[in-house]
Amino acid sequence: xxxxxxxxxxxxxxxxxxxxxxxxxxxxxxxxxxxxxxxxxxxxxxxxxxxxxxxxxxxxxxxxxxxxxxxxxxxxxxxxxxxxxxxxxxxxxxxxxxxxxxxxxxxxxxxxxxxxxxxxxxxxxxxxxxxxxxxxxxxxxxxxxxxxxxxxxxxxxxxxxxxxxxxxxxxxxxxxxxxxxxxxxxxxxxxxxxxxxxxxxxxxxxxxxxxxxxxxxxxxxxxxxxxxxxxxxxxxxxxxxxxxxxxxxxxxxxxxxxxxxxxxxxxxxxxxxxxxxxxxxxxxx
Numbered sequence: 001x002x003x004x005x006x007x008x009x010x011x012x013x014x015x016x017x018x019x020x021x022x023x024x025x026x027x028x029x030x031x032x033x034x035x036x037x038x039x040x041x042x043x044x045x046x047x048x049x050x051x052x053x054x055x056x057x058x059x060x061x062x063x064x065x066x067x068x069x070x071x072x073x074x075x076x077x078x079x080x081x082x083x084x085x086x087x088x089x090x091x092x093x094x095x096x097x098x099x100x101x102x103x104x105x106x107x108x109x110x111x112x113x114x115x116x117x118x119x120x121x122x123x124x125x126x127x128x129x130x131x132x133x134x135x136x137x138x139x140x141x142x143x144x145x146x147x148x149x150x151x152x153x154x155x156x157x158x159x160x161x162x163x164x165x166x167x168x169x170x171x172x173x174x175x176x177x178x179x180x181x182x183x184x185x186x187x188x189x190x191x192x193x194x195x196x197x198x199x200x201x202x203x204x205x206x207x208x209x210x211x212x213x214x215x216x217x218x219x220x221x222x223x224x225x226x227x228x229x230x231x232x233x234x235x236x237x238x239x240x241x242x243x244x245x246x247x248x249x250x251x252x253x254x255x256x257x258x259x260x261x262x263x264x265x266x267x268x269x270x271x272x273x274x275x276x277x278x279x280x281x282x283x284x285x
Contacts, residue, residue, distance in 0.1 A: 005084035013089025015120035022115025025107040036170035046160030053153025166273030172241030186211035205229035209277040237271035
């Protein structure tokens with residue numbers, strides 16, 4: 001029963017607090033650069049947590065603030081029936097890389113309702129895992145438990161490194177050459193129409209750009225038609241730092257206009273840097 005109440009409090013708390021984060025994001029209007037900095041900071045924290053869990057070094061690099069650990073300990077020891085609910089909601093503030101990544105997504109959505117739903121779904125999706133961990137810690141002992149924690153640390157470490165590349169993408173640093181192994185590429189070349197060139201791309205509901213490799217010519221204005229799916233998630237924002245594109249994408253047709261002033265290969269992405277595409281600008285004749 002306490003485990004169930006804990007997860008109920010966690011889901012409800014994440015919805016309420018996630019909505020507040022989304023409201024804050026709508027007021028703050030984060031730039032892609034600031035978003036990237038936040039993402040890299042969270043990624044570094046995840047890497048540190050992963051290293052701590054794997055026990056690579058003899059002592060923890062970063063620990064939880066004492067005041068927070070004391071508050072959580074008091075709630076955990078409380079006999080009040082509401083304590084598990086409050087404890088579940090309080091996990092929103094734990095220095096957990098997974099949670100902070102989702103909080104950053106909620107912030108970038110800039111929509112209180114959607115942000116609350118995203119955080120609640122995250123809490124709901126991780127509830128079975130937490131219940132499983134609770135059961136594991138109840139029965140697993142010694143070396144078995146230590147090994148399970150180290151495996152979890154490795155997963156956190158890998159995800160943290162992935163988030164670093166996402167943040168670098170938002171800063172306009174091309175990481176695709178290191179990440180594109182096994183990635184299915186679909187290509188399209190812009191069609192010239194008078195003094196302009198036109199190209200079309202779809203943003204799918206399952207998180208991809210189709211096509212994801214676009215070829216345009218340097219110096220000729222581009223009319224970039226982007227067709228958004230019914231559900232976009234973090235793909236509701238398109239960022240192309242090389243040409244200062246940072247625009248919201250809605251369901252249906254969207255038009256982005258830009259002038260590719262320099263030749264080269266440039267990465268565009270969603271607001272989290274997770275969904276990526278490439279724009280190849282060929283030199284002008």
